[in-house]
Amino acid sequence: MDLMTEMKDFLIERENTSYEVIIGLEVHAQVTSNSKLFSSSSTKFGAEPNTQVSLVDAAFPGMLPVINEYCIKQAIKTGIGLNAKINKKSVFDRKNYFYADLPQGYQISQYKYPIVGEGKVILDMPNGQKEVGIERLHLEQDAGKSIHDIDPNNTLVDLNRSGVALMEIVSKPDLRSPDEVNVYIKKLRSIMRYLGTCDGNMQEGSLRADVNVSVRKVGATEFGTRCEIKNVNSIKFMQMAIIHEANRQIDLIENGKSIDQETRLFDTKKNETRSMRSKEDAHDYRYFPDPDLLPLEVSDKFIDNIRSEIPELPDEKKKRFIEKFKLTPYEATILVSDIETSKYFEEVIKEADVKLSTNWITGELFAVLNDKNLDISQSPISAKNLSKLINLIKDGTISGKIAKTVFEEMIDGDKDPQKIIDTKGLKQQSDPKAIEELINKVIKNNAEKVTEYKSGKDKLFGFFVGQAMKESKGKGNPQLINKILKEKLNG
């Protein structure tokens, strides 16, 4: 593929006009915490409905919220991970609206004074790095869950999720393509997993996003009118929604119509966005500071303590991998993208060759994980055994080719590679005398081909290697076979 086309901006082409897509994300990330933002109820996923609900979560009369300090720490930690300003004073507000799964009749959120201010995230795109601005991060309570499909006549409400801490991470409108959205979400998730502040599990709803989309003609400097697509819960759906929504907006412009600022829903089945409410119908949330909670003030010392707990983050780790292990930026990006992968990698290279380890992890191991749909933390082959295998290749005990056979065997029960080699007799034949013997046999059995080779048919060399390898039952040391064959045939 022509590299230039790959590096092209994401544009939507129409007759005579190219459109640029402007995207901003409001990511809702569930804070990793055993208890809720303002109560001591458990946050464990998958419990029986309404078994993790305190009097506070269910908004009983006279019940009061008390801030969970751990959630505050988690938000600050995330803010530091996003290279963002930590606000020493922030305020919890009430966002007032009625809904059956909102017991208080308001959500406690941070409106004017969020706990984290501006920051930035670096994306590794195929054509280089891109910086995406973070507008803010604030803490808020999750609502309960309304279930409409169990009882034919009633909506059921599960309050287990009610009051669970969420971080809303608002990006600047810096994203320009579905690919960038993909990389941005993955990067955010990676940072939060490194920090242990959000598990990023999209199936369980730990990470969801509201997607703001607008379009403009290439070259325009003003933003177009944006629409917000609410609550999209997978990267694939975000990308589909963006493409649909951008095209919908462009259709309107092309037909001389205007775009209404509104909130829309993405219908995953029909692959289209639908209007949910217009700007005129927008809720008046009547935000005001929650009088049950004093403004949240954190000291420099509190922040510094958290800062001292920050582990090496993906960007730093990548830099270290490139500098220390001489990895290519591409390899380093892959290996640091997930904290568990990077841990696995560092475990393997403790005792094994870096280059081989990189190739085996990103090649064979990733293929197996992909195939079996496993995380690296569930890898069927332990880092210890993989490093053993790599050392057996490195010291010539087995060839790369045999190693693949051994690797296949190892998958079943994380077997020790040495044992597989011993049991199956796969050890590489590296005795020059034995190799010479079997080469002699090959030369003898193929006298005609030898004549052809000697008369100039150089390509036949490969044939002889193959025969010799076959004669060794695949165990012959390839370098040795090459060397001795050359001596014999050319000598």
Added chain:
Amino acid sequence: MSSITELSLNEIVSNIKSKKFSSTEVTKAFIERSEKSKKLNAYVTENFSSAIDCAKKFDEKPNYELKLPGIPIAVKDLFCTNGIKTTAGSKILNNFIPAYESTVTQNIWQQGGILLGKLNCDEFAMGSSNETSFFGNVHNPIGENLVPGGSSGGSSAALAANLTPVTIGTDTGGSIRQPASFTGTVGLKPTYGSCSRYGIVAFASSLDQAGPMTKNVKDCAILLEVISSFDKKDSTSIDFKRNNYSSELTNNIKGKKIGIPKEYRVDGMPQEIENLWKKGIEFIKDCGAEIIDISLPHTNYALPTYYIVAPAEASSNLARYDGVKYGFRSAGENLIDMYEKTRSEGFGEEVKRRIMIGTYVLSSGYYDAYYLKAQKVRQLIKKDFDDAYKIVDAILTPSTPSSAFKIGEKSDDPVSMYLNDIFTVPVNLAGLPGISIPAGLDKNGYPLGLQIIGKPFDEQTILNIAYSMEEKINFKNNISDWWI
């Protein structure tokens, strides 16, 4: 000797400790009088039989170390009580039985108190006459068809009528001090953050405080000591060193500087109130304290500020009463219809009025002009007091601009009703402690109160001033038991 129910808390405690009375005797005496006083409509829920059981239990194994040893106490029905219906005076909570206890009532039971019953109050504590209660008007024992004040009207009536030795109320804009003033009793609103709000049905979170209502200042100090505590379950609770208010109580206030704010001489204030205030000033001087004229320049703005801030918070606090989880529900065609019917039928007029005011002042486009402005003015009102306290130790004002009025007299005129709180509201806005003590009678023989406002966390000083004035005033309530 006078009957048990006429005694003060302090006297009853002494008699119990000296084994002159048993808890059962005392409890039965108050129950008997309560049974005879149903006409006052002070109770929403009676807990009499279980109170007697508790009293018997106490007598079997008495603990005289406690501050309220086997003392029966009826409380305002705004405090959640475990297993006992808690209504907040509203239809919407008519069937609500909490499975938890408010910290303030818990403190009382821990010191040996026994729940006698739950007392009537204005719906969600919104009112100054107890006329907004779903459970009907309460009569002031001072006179038939006279309001007992509000919102702690059941509390003040029960106390003045000797149905309970002491009681507790809540005060958001005057709801302890004004009914105390109307019934010739003592009521104290502590500094915001002194008494935990945990388990108290919320009206306006930044203003609500629980406080003691008693027959005299000594009792007030005893009960404050019991109910004031730091509570981690209330984020606005403050961890300060609390006095042993009753043992530190003294009538020596020599050299204390008492401020008289000129702005409290409001237009149309009856001469009787003016005279009462003057009398109070003289008593204070007699006690050896110094009187200093001061200015609280933003006083005029307190009432409008209060009637923005309190309804704003209330509109949000009362959103939880939606028929979904507990309390009254009216069936609807759909969710919105159910909300509308439940809240239209479940809330009374005054509560709905305040929810609408509160919703309005928080609405986008009005927020800055009302709510935000009110918050700024609130800071100015607080600063007025801060400045005054650089010069004085406490401030003396009338408690209310009038004595108790007739039931129905002001119920069609919310503004004139709101004016009742004119002297009490600034204290809530500034988060200060304030006590109302009975100081005299008007021409009808109705009680009038004086208010002493203190520095934050300095309940001791206002108690001491009240204590020394109480001696001089030697107030006697004029109650004829007309309802029995």
